[in-house]
Amino acid sequence: MDNHQAENQTPGNHLTRRDFVKIGATAAAIGAAAMALKPTVGAPAASALSEQVTRPEETLVKTTCALCPSGCGLDVRVVNGRAVKVEGNPLHPLNQGVCCLRAQASLEILYSPERLAHPRIQMGRRGSGDWKEVSWDEALALVVQKLSDLRKNGQAHTLALVHGETRGQMRSLIHRFMQAYGSPNVIGRESLADQVARQAMFLTQGINGLPVYDLNNASYVMCFGGNLLETNRNVIVHLGAVAFMRRGRPQRGKLVSVHPRLNLTGIKADEWVPVRPGTYGALALGMANVIINSKLYDEKFVRDFTFGFEDFTDVNGNLHQGFKNLVLEQYTLERVSKITGAPTETIARLAGEFATNRPAVAIMPNEIAELNSGNSLYTAMAIHALNALVGSIDVQGGVLVQRFPDLEQWPDYTPDDAAVQGLSQPRIDGAGSAQYPLAISIYQNLPDALLSGEPYPLNALMLLNTNPVLDLPQNGRMVAALEKVPFIVSIASTLDATAALADVVLPSATFLEVWGDDFMEGVGYAGVSLRRPVVELVQDNRNPADILLQVAAQLGGSLEQALPWSDYQTLFRQRLSATPLDWEKVESNGFWAEMVYFYAQPGSPAWANIVGRDRLNAPKDGRFDFYSRELAAILSNDTMNDLDCLPHFVLPEALEEVVHEAQEYPFLLISQSLITQTQSWQGTIPTLQECLGLQGNVKWRSWVEINPKAAEALGLHDGDVVWVESHIDRIQATVRVYPGIWPNVVFMPLGMGRHTMTKWGRNAPEQMIVGSNPNRLVDIRSEPLSGQAIIGPARVKIYKA
Amino acid sequence: MPRWGMVIDLDKCFACQSCTAACRMENNTPIAGPDQAILGRAILWNEVLPFLEGEYPLVHATMIPRPCMHCDNPPCTAVCPVRATYKNEEGIVVVDYQRCIGCRMCTVACPYAIRYFNWFPPEWPQALKQHLNPDPEVAPRPKGVVEKCTFCIQRLHRAREKAAAEGRTFQATDYMPACVQTCTGHARYFGDLDDPNSLVSKLSHSPRAFRLLEELGTEPKVYYLKQG
Amino acid sequence: MHPENKHEKLILKPIHRPTTSDRILWFILGGIFLLGLSAWVRQYVIGLGVTGLNRPVYWGVYITNFVFFIGLAHSGTFISAILRIAGQGWRKPLTRAAEAITLFSLPFGVASILADMGRPERVFNIIFFGRYQSPILWDFTAVGLYFLSSIVFFYLSLLPDIALCRDRLTNAPDWQRRMYEILALGWQGHPEQFHRLEKVLDGMAIFMTMLVVTVHTVVSWMFGMTLQPGWHTALIGPFFLLGAILSGTAAVVIALAILRKVYKLEEVLHIGLFNSIRKLLITFTLGWIYMMIAEHLTIGYGNMKEEMVVLLDKFTGTYATIFWSMALLVFGLPVLILIFKAKNNIGWMVTASILINIGMWLERYIVIIPSEVSPRLLPVMGQGIYLPTATEWLITAAWFAGMFLLYTTFTRFFPIIPIWETAEHLPEIEPEGARVAQTAPTGD
Numbered sequence A: 001m002d003n004h005q006a007e008n009q010t011p012g013n014h015l016t017r018r019d020f021v022k023i024g025a026t027a028a029a030i031g032a033a034a035m036a037l038k039p040t041v042g043a044p045a046a047s048a049l050s051e052q053v054t055r056p057e058e059t060l061v062k063t064t065c066a067l068c069p070s071g072c073g074l075d076v077r078v079v080n081g082r083a084v085k086v087e088g089n090p091l092h093p094l095n096q097g098v099c100c101l102r103a104q105a106s107l108e109i110l111y112s113p114e115r116l117a118h119p120r121i122q123m124g125r126r127g128s129g130d131w132k133e134v135s136w137d138e139a140l141a142l143v144v145q146k147l148s149d150l151r152k153n154g155q156a157h158t159l160a161l162v163h164g165e166t167r168g169q170m171r172s173l174i175h176r177f178m179q180a181y182g183s184p185n186v187i188g189r190e191s192l193a194d195q196v197a198r199q200a201m202f203l204t205q206g207i208n209g210l211p212v213y214d215l216n217n218a219s220y221v222m223c224f225g226g227n228l229l230e231t232n233r234n235v236i237v238h239l240g241a242v243a244f245m246r247r248g249r250p251q252r253g254k255l256v257s258v259h260p261r262l263n264l265t266g267i268k269a270d271e272w273v274p275v276r277p278g279t280y281g282a283l284a285l286g287m288a289n290v291i292i293n294s295k296l297y298d299e300k301f302v303r304d305f306t307f308g309f310e311d312f313t314d315v316n317g318n319l320h321q322g323f324k325n326l327v328l329e330q331y332t333l334e335r336v337s338k339i340t341g342a343p344t345e346t347i348a349r350l351a352g353e354f355a356t357n358r359p360a361v362a363i364m365p366n367e368i369a370e371l372n373s374g375n376s377l378y379t380a381m382a383i384h385a386l387n388a389l390v391g392s393i394d395v396q397g398g399v400l401v402q403r404f405p406d407l408e409q410w411p412d413y414t415p416d417d418a419a420v421q422g423l424s425q426p427r428i429d430g431a432g433s434a435q436y437p438l439a440i441s442i443y444q445n446l447p448d449a450l451l452s453g454e455p456y457p458l459n460a461l462m463l464l465n466t467n468p469v470l471d472l473p474q475n476g477r478m479v480a481a482l483e484k485v486p487f488i489v490s491i492a493s494t495l496d497a498t499a500a501l502a503d504v505v506l507p508s509a510t511f512l513e514v515w516g517d518d519f520m521e522g523v524g525y526a527g528v529s530l531r532r533p534v535v536e537l538v539q540d541n542r543n544p545a546d547i548l549l550q551v552a553a554q555l556g557g558s559l560e561q562a563l564p565w566s567d568y569q570t571l572f573r574q575r576l577s578a579t580p581l582d583w584e585k586v587e588s589n590g591f592w593a594e595m596v597y598f599y600a601q602p603g604s605p606a607w608a609n610i611v612g613r614d615r616l617n618a619p620k621d622g623r624f625d626f627y628s629r630e631l632a633a634i635l636s637n638d639t640m641n642d643l644d645c646l647p648h649f650v651l652p653e654a655l656e657e658v659v660h661e662a663q664e665y666p667f668l669l670i671s672q673s674l675i676t677q678t679q680s681w682q683g684t685i686p687t688l689q690e691c692l693g694l695q696g697n698v699k700w701r702s703w704v705e706i707n708p709k710a711a712e713a714l715g716l717h718d719g720d721v722v723w724v725e726s727h728i729d730r731i732q733a734t735v736r737v738y739p740g741i742w743p744n745v746v747f748m749p750l751g752m753g754r755h756t757m758t759k760w761g762r763n764a765p766e767q768m769i770v771g772s773n774p775n776r777l778v779d780i781r782s783e784p785l786s787g788q789a790i791i792g793p794a795r796v797k798i799y800k801a
Numbered sequence B: 001m002p003r004w005g006m007v008i009d010l011d012k013c014f015a016c017q018s019c020t021a022a023c024r025m026e027n028n029t030p031i032a033g034p035d036q037a038i039l040g041r042a043i044l045w046n047e048v049l050p051f052l053e054g055e056y057p058l059v060h061a062t063m064i065p066r067p068c069m070h071c072d073n074p075p076c077t078a079v080c081p082v083r084a085t086y087k088n089e090e091g092i093v094v095v096d097y098q099r100c101i102g103c104r105m106c107t108v109a110c111p112y113a114i115r116y117f118n119w120f121p122p123e124w125p126q127a128l129k130q131h132l133n134p135d136p137e138v139a140p141r142p143k144g145v146v147e148k149c150t151f152c153i154q155r156l157h158r159a160r161e162k163a164a165a166e167g168r169t170f171q172a173t174d175y176m177p178a179c180v181q182t183c184t185g186h187a188r189y190f191g192d193l194d195d196p197n198s199l200v201s202k203l204s205h206s207p208r209a210f211r212l213l214e215e216l217g218t219e220p221k222v223y224y225l226k227q228g
Numbered sequence C: 001m002h003p004e005n006k007h008e009k010l011i012l013k014p015i016h017r018p019t020t021s022d023r024i025l026w027f028i029l030g031g032i033f034l035l036g037l038s039a040w041v042r043q044y045v046i047g048l049g050v051t052g053l054n055r056p057v058y059w060g061v062y063i064t065n066f067v068f069f070i071g072l073a074h075s076g077t078f079i080s081a082i083l084r085i086a087g088q089g090w091r092k093p094l095t096r097a098a099e100a101i102t103l104f105s106l107p108f109g110v111a112s113i114l115a116d117m118g119r120p121e122r123v124f125n126i127i128f129f130g131r132y133q134s135p136i137l138w139d140f141t142a143v144g145l146y147f148l149s150s151i152v153f154f155y156l157s158l159l160p161d162i163a164l165c166r167d168r169l170t171n172a173p174d175w176q177r178r179m180y181e182i183l184a185l186g187w188q189g190h191p192e193q194f195h196r197l198e199k200v201l202d203g204m205a206i207f208m209t210m211l212v213v214t215v216h217t218v219v220s221w222m223f224g225m226t227l228q229p230g231w232h233t234a235l236i237g238p239f240f241l242l243g244a245i246l247s248g249t250a251a252v253v254i255a256l257a258i259l260r261k262v263y264k265l266e267e268v269l270h271i272g273l274f275n276s277i278r279k280l281l282i283t284f285t286l287g288w289i290y291m292m293i294a295e296h297l298t299i300g301y302g303n304m305k306e307e308m309v310v311l312l313d314k315f316t317g318t319y320a321t322i323f324w325s326m327a328l329l330v331f332g333l334p335v336l337i338l339i340f341k342a343k344n345n346i347g348w349m350v351t352a353s354i355l356i357n358i359g360m361w362l363e364r365y366i367v368i369i370p371s372e373v374s375p376r377l378l379p380v381m382g383q384g385i386y387l388p389t390a391t392e393w394l395i396t397a398a399w400f401a402g403m404f405l406l407y408t409t410f411t412r413f414f415p416i417i418p419i420w421e422t423a424e425h426l427p428e429i430e431p432e433g434a435r436v437a438q439t440a441p442t443g444d
């Protein structure tokens, strides 16, 4: 008998006649009774053994994760047509064989009982739950008819497409679809996410893209807000890189996390610097003050490759203030310490360490979403200015620029009348207007635009992979706003809070069942990962991209011309043919990547791709702008002053001590997502719920973290159920007394408050809402210029429920 | 015979809980659901345990991922009245689910509280049963018995079978538990502690190495490397 | 040939046809028992999840009951075996009442274990695959042996009285007479037999005394052999044993007082007996508090981190209320009552004994639960919680009801005061005629 069987022996098999003899006659009767009970117990083992005889068919399928923007390569173990285990693809350069817990739990998405099996049409009043399941033909015909009517009536612009995170060429496919359709209203949720980081890159470095941090080679990494190791767009790359920074090379680097809360990044960092929420910008400028004052900055780089460090005179002879004097005058240690709450010695020490341990990088969160306090644009610029100060632009261990694979041009097409007419209309969300000149789309303006009917009412709304009712601040408004739209179609996998209010729901397949492409990000060099079905469609679902192509084909006109592909796979493969890809290799490895990043020498021809490449109004002179010439050009001359173009700090409203609410609502609420949550799936992922709140060991519910002192003052104890109330609404949570949080700040996790119709666990109710959604407590406001949503911190009070 | 052991480098562990989830998906531990989870009955063989010290702002948190220590001197097997749990020839401590009488003496005896009891029959919504790992060793455990980390013993069996099928001798490196494979910080190492050339053996002799509750004399085969 | 006992009639009086109040009592106790039994069946079908047990509190009320029942069981052995060896003649009227407690609480100790097992149907695995390295097997063996020898001991000392019943209770129902007939095993009451019986019982008493010490020590080792803070002490054995004897003796007081009252046995169970037990109880509570202080002082003085967590949890934390009430119930109040009030006062004796027994149950609980709630890895695992559920209380109530049921039923069919042991004269080797004469007076 081999080892394996020996270990699997069961007493059921063991209980032989021999034992009977041993036990003796009197025990025999007892033994017989026991024997009678045995077989039922031993049975599973027996069947398991026979299963072994007929070896199951087993394969490893390579695909790409879509549960966060990292885009890891995955190996899925498929046995007899069922996906049974997910691993990281060991060849994949981003994740190198590992994957995070969301990918691990992704099979609970694939086989989720909450998935919608068929397209459905709302028969009764919207939201009444009176659904009728229909065939795809029927559902698509209905959608196509509505959309084509709008085009016929010259109302193409009154369709808005609201979409969530997109990967690969999906985003450009969506834009092309809407352009050919004739509506300017493509609304992504970047205003809750990475828009402002891109804008800061653009206004300073002249690059329209997210910064890439070369942590593998950095000696000093300072993270201003954000959650480098827990959420973040490139979390897997960062995890690997920080591990390498610590133990993979001779010289250990240092990681510093600045945040009011001790999140996982803070815990695993070498130093945690708590600051008042929303004051990162001041901290960065205070550090700049020290660095400049002590002449620790990279003088050569600053002199030759930046603009606006010193005061300067423009072509008209006007004198302008430069970064140096602004910082020296305004951001003295004492003042910054007062704003941020960090001791002066700490700020000075951090500045010294940052400037002398090069290469050093200052990281702005890619997505200043969670608690943008209304100053995110200048904050991000201030943080990035630190990188320029120490010459960390495109050097080993510094800030890199992400490259992408070359793509074939989209084929030409002639927009038809409906398209031309529709596209001449303004956007409903105000993006690109004088108020928000930098914004591409402003997701949070959607409810107001719909409710006011300004600039014009919408006739149809198409939701793709997004759930504004849950994601948007003050989400009750979104519910009311949806009432105003005559026709809503949602492409979603579950009946999420928004889809529940739609007229038609087109069930989208999960990422494990579809073809797709995914650009590698976070490493600098270009690469593309392949997403492909690992199992057959579990249900009657379709790839959202294919749905768009099918609708386009049926709508005809310029849409048919613009998108002449029958399916997304053909589309992305064809367009990628501009990059020399060996598709066989891509299929067997799961990806293609350049694998090497070429750094550019400042001033060299390659430098043009690093600084200034995407500038529209400012000169492409290879100079990093401390003083943003791009902003100077965008802003009108009469009202503009120097401060508008320089990184500076504005105290968030919520932090002003005179705020009349301060007394009634003494706490500042911050929220953030956790590593145990994914924003790409509306349903419940039970395993993630059971890993939910690590620090406080919380599962399946929302909690509010309170500093021990504050809890004591309120007479609250760990485990108490409380109301968290803002001037808008109140929600319930369980108290977690947590020493790792700023004394008057409280924290709640995002992503909670979802409805589930599945009974999770034996004594659970058939339906429930898992946790509470902190977005319900927050106002909807937008930051000027950037259009970024101002979400935090909200002022709240807390009392026992 | 190899003596299997694990090393977890806390300097590279980012408390991501990928190991926790990987272990569940590999080993078919059931879903507890909200009402059972709140009672502390969730079964996660490899939890990451938070250890918070100090007061704001000088808070020090240590996060300890905790599989079974597969003690060389395991208090859990000593107390089992029916040898339903035992240390096999390769030092892996396993449970015979068909023999266990559910007395929970072992759970009480394990100082690391890593043994889990099946308070109820395991449950999944019907649809989710499709993703269960079909390996016979990890067939869902019946109610009333104890279960725990096995160092993914099914993977050891598969690796041996594979080596045999390919006609080569089995190497220690052929075998890797699920939590080690997925570890995002590449912080977990696994191998033969008795092989002086193996990575785990070398790391276990690192000056940073320590074991949990080492003073109890349980001789855990899971080593940790101190952070920093 | 039967012994000569002036109280014979009095003692046999309770053995009559069950009255309505008997039936009501049986019905209530039986009802509670069946309710608990069905709760157990339900628990078996659904899973142990219906209890409040969890991780890390794997053992709760059932194990508390187990320890408590085994503790109660010490009463009989203590009174009849230990005092027999010590030559304490005054014990004689008490022996059977005490031994019956032993006999009827042991099965419920075992039943408590069965209730606690995840797979009770696999209990025979302990026989098939038993390993002697496991404290559970020691328990199994010790308790099993204890139970078996208790039966034998009890039965042997009952034998002459069964024979007496067989011969005296001639107007009992047929089945009852047949039962006596069979159970008497043809006992004739030859002086030789009595002589031998005494010898056997003397011998067994020594064995039983050894066993009783072993059993409870072994029970404590179920805890002591683990490395859990609060359990891993050498004192746990003697401490458990003393507690067991204390609660057992107190239980005897309660049983005796009830018997005395209900069966009007004042003459046999005279106040002097209670006064003798009172002295024992005072000694035991004092001994108990001594151990208590010794144990906690060592732990407190040692000031080891994990141990202190448990200690403080008991002294000032979650379990402070239970802990201090326990101390009050087992020691504070009883010692005062026993010293100042209970002399010549059965009411106070019973009060003290009831307090002691409630207290001892709590003591078992407080030894078991807090250690589990704060395991060694507490700072990382967080504090456990444990709240017993209705199922656990039902089963607990049922097991106690079952014990009372057996006890009350027994007293209805067998003399609860040993007639032969308390007899003035045992049959001696005498002429035939004398023997007849002796039996004559009770003939009518």
Ligand SMILES: Nc1nc2c(c(=O)[nH]1)N[C@H]1C(S)=C(S)[C@@H](COP(=O)(O)OP(=O)(O)OC[C@H]3O[C@@H](n4cnc5c(=O)[nH]c(N)nc54)[C@H](O)[C@@H]3O)O[C@H]1N2
Binding pocket: A066, A163, A164, A165, A189, A192, A193, A194, A367, A369, A370, A371, A464, A465, A466, A467, A468, A470, A471, A472, A473, A491, A492, A493, A494, A496, A508, A509, A510, A511, A512, A543, A544, A673, A678, A679, A680, A681, A682, A683, A750, A775, A791
């Ligand atoms: N207060 C606050 N609000 C926030 C944020 C914040 O930081 N603070 N963050 C914002 C950010 S950055 C984001 S990204 C959003 C996240 O919010 P959303 O982008 O709205 O993401 P989800 O809410 O998860 O909704 C995803 C939808 O996609 C569907 N889906 C899942 N898998 C697939 C698939 O494979 N294919 C298709 N077609 N559909 C699928 C799901 O059923 C669900 O309907 O939240 C935003 N909201």
Ligand SMILES: Nc1nc2c(c(=O)[nH]1)N[C@H]1C(S)=C(S)[C@@H](COP(=O)(O)OP(=O)(O)OC[C@H]3O[C@@H](n4cnc5c(=O)[nH]c(N)nc54)[C@H](O)[C@@H]3O)O[C@H]1N2
Binding pocket: A068, A069, A165, A193, A194, A224, A225, A226, A227, A228, A230, A231, A232, A233, A235, A259, A278, A280, A281, A364, A365, A366, A367, A368, A369, A370, A371, A372, A373, A374, A375, A376, A377, A379, A380, A383, A672, A673, A674, A675, A676, A677, A678, A679, A680, A751
């Ligand atoms: N586990 C997990 N990972 C995820 C996701 C998920 O849901 N779960 N979602 C993915 C998606 S869609 C996204 S968009 C990303 C989001 O991931 P991140 O980019 O890490 O975004 P957040 O976690 O919202 O953190 C934003 C941080 O910005 C800081 N901040 C707020 N305002 C300002 C400001 O004005 N200046 C500066 N410097 N900082 C500010 C806040 O303190 C907050 O810590 O994560 C991705 N990764």
Ligand code: SF4
Binding pocket: A065, A066, A067, A068, A069, A070, A071, A072, A095, A099, A100, A101, A102, A103, A235, A236
């Ligand atoms: S990091 Fe993101 S892409 Fe990578 S496995 Fe996790 S969820 Fe998927």
Ligand code: SF4
Binding pocket: B068, B069, B070, B071, B074, B075, B076, B077, B093, B109, B110, B111, B112, B113, B114, B115, B148, B218
């Ligand atoms: S850690 Fe616990 S369960 Fe694992 S071998 Fe050691 S004592 Fe046994």
Ligand code: SF4
Binding pocket: B079, B080, B081, B082, B083, B084, B085, B095, B099, B100, B101, B102, B103, B104, B105, B106, B107, B145, B146
């Ligand atoms: S619960 Fe099972 S494995 Fe544990 S000691 Fe009891 S019989 Fe052995």
Ligand code: SF4
Binding pocket: B022, B023, B024, B026, B027, B045, B046, B067, B068, B148, B149, B150, B151, B152, B153, B177, B178, B179, B180
């Ligand atoms: S070794 Fe296997 S069973 Fe053990 S914790 Fe890791 S994944 Fe789980």
Ligand code: SF4
Binding pocket: B008, B012, B013, B014, B015, B016, B017, B018, B019, B020, B048, B065, B179, B182, B183, B184, B185, B186, B187, B188
């Ligand atoms: S997977 Fe690795 S990094 Fe993540 S918690 Fe587990 S051991 Fe730590």
Ligand SMILES: [Mo]
Binding pocket: A165, A193, A194, A367, A679
């Ligand atoms: Mo996002």
